[in-house]
Amino acid sequence: MARFFIHDGTSARELDVEAFCTLSPPPRFSWVHMDGRTDDVAKTEARIATIPDAARSAMMASETRPRCTIFADGALVNLRGLGEQLANDGDPLVSIRLWAEKGRVVSLSYRRLDILNAVIEEMLSGRLADPGDLITAVAIHITDALDPVIADLGDALDNIESHLDEEGAVSTRRHVAKIRAAAISFRRFIAPQRAAMERLMTAQVSWLEADDRLHVQEAADRCARMAEELEAVRERSALAHEALTDLRAEHMNRQALLLAIVALIFLPLTFLTGLLGMNVNGIPYAHEPWAFWGVIAVCTIIAGAIGAWFAVTNWLQR
Known part of the structure; x- marks a missing residue:
């Protein structure tokens, strides 16, 4: 009022x-x-x-x-x-x-x-x-x-x-x-x-x-x-x-780079396991008792080599 x-x-x-x-x-x-x-x-x-x-x-x-x-x-x-x-x-x-x-x-x-x-x-x-x-x-x-x-x-x-x-x-x-x-x-x-x-x-x-x-x-x-x-x-x-x-954009780019590196490491491994997993006759060493562990060892070596290459070339710091 x-x-x-x-x-x-x-x-x-x-x-x-x-x-x-x-x-x-x-x-x-x-x-x-x-x-x-x-x-x-x-x-x-x-x-x-x-x-x-x-x-x-x-x-x-x-x-x-x-x-x-x-x-x-x-x-x-x-x-x-x-x-x-x-x-x-x-x-x-x-x-x-x-x-x-x-x-x-x-x-x-x-x-x-x-x-x-x-x-x-x-x-x-x-x-x-x-x-x-x-x-x-x-x-x-x-x-x-x-x-x-x-x-x-x-x-x-x-x-x-x-x-x-x-x-x-x-x-x-x-x-x-x-x-x-x-x-x-x-x-x-x-x-x-x-x-x-x-x-x-x-x-x-x-x-x-x-x-x-x-x-x-x-x-x-x-x-x-x-x-x-x-x-x-x-x-x-x-x-x-x-x-x-x-x-934020830099953080997202870093996350995308990390995902790309993981994908690149597993890409040849996926190809190798897919090739050996085909249900056809003639796959080498298919009946050998050490074949599974041999494939695991080859995949580990390939993944380690690719990971080492990424580390040496400083991809993880980009």
């Missing part, structure tokens, strides 16, 4: 919708956060704020990408952070849409955002006293949460690269493919998020103070670093996948 917060210049508190709508005079700073899954967003927005039609449509869109659009002295800022994952939604990051103007922020999300409770705690503690404080808090909390997740992708790939071998190549290839897919999914939102923060940092709006711009710049720089790390993970994953594929 929608939550309503105000800061009167000295302290902050949370109100219900009726108390919020009847406040007089208006508070120094207010923040309304709506949950698109449970709130009647259009009705709530009509009661609490006057947002430009274009910004309202963008806020309520089902699909969003990180962006920052300036409307006179207001700004629409869409950001993405870690949050609730749905089975029917493949996006790894949850969007939060914020309309900011002097003295007021209206935000909307359709899935639970992990950093929301931390931002609310800062608001109620009185540390967020204007729209710039709130937006920079959201941006910094998002980058703080994303940083270790992206670092873990790189660490997992480091571990795979340091233990590349033929054992478990199939399962390792699957792990590498998952890491690469995650890196691509994250980078799809991290790169435009950096551009959105940089645009906000340079926005000519009265409510964004100098220290807010510095904090937004810091968040943008961290997004740039994460985007570079994700690009590196994507490229390294492709190389690791190719290396594992080559190892």
Whole structure:
């Protein structure tokens, strides 16, 4: 459900919708956060704020990408952070849409955002006293949460690269493919998020103070670093996948070579035993008591000679 917060210049508190709508005079700073899954967003927005039609449509869109659009002295800022994952939604990051103007922020999300409770705690503690404080808090909390997740992708790939071998190549290839897919999914939102923060940092709006711009710049720089790390993970994953594929092909070739050597050893023996096993008269020594052991000895000598030849010519090491 929608939550309503105000800061009167000295302290902050949370109100219900009726108390919020009847406040007089208006508070120094207010923040309304709506949950698109449970709130009647259009009705709530009509009661609490006057947002430009274009910004309202963008806020309520089902699909969003990180962006920052300036409307006179207001700004629409869409950001993405870690949050609730749905089975029917493949996006790894949850969007939060914020309309900011002097003295007021209206935000909307359709899935639970992990950093929301931390931002609310800062608001109620009185540390967020204007729209710039709130937006920079959201941006910094998002980058703080994303940083270790992206670092873990790189660490997992480091571990795979340091233990590349033929054992478990199939399962390792699957792990590498998952890491690469995650890196691509994250980078799809991290790169435009950096551009959105940089645009906000340079926005000519009265409510964004100098220290807010510095904090937004810091968040943008961290997004740039994460985007570079994700690009590196994507490229390294492709190389690791190719290396594992080559190892698997080499292993299969070695097994095929071994089977070929065994087949070549037994090929003349099969011919000899097949020839002597024909049910016709005239086979030499067919009635001699030592004939069976003689055939065994000849087969052993032939197999040993062929095996020795393979060993001398280094076929087993190819």
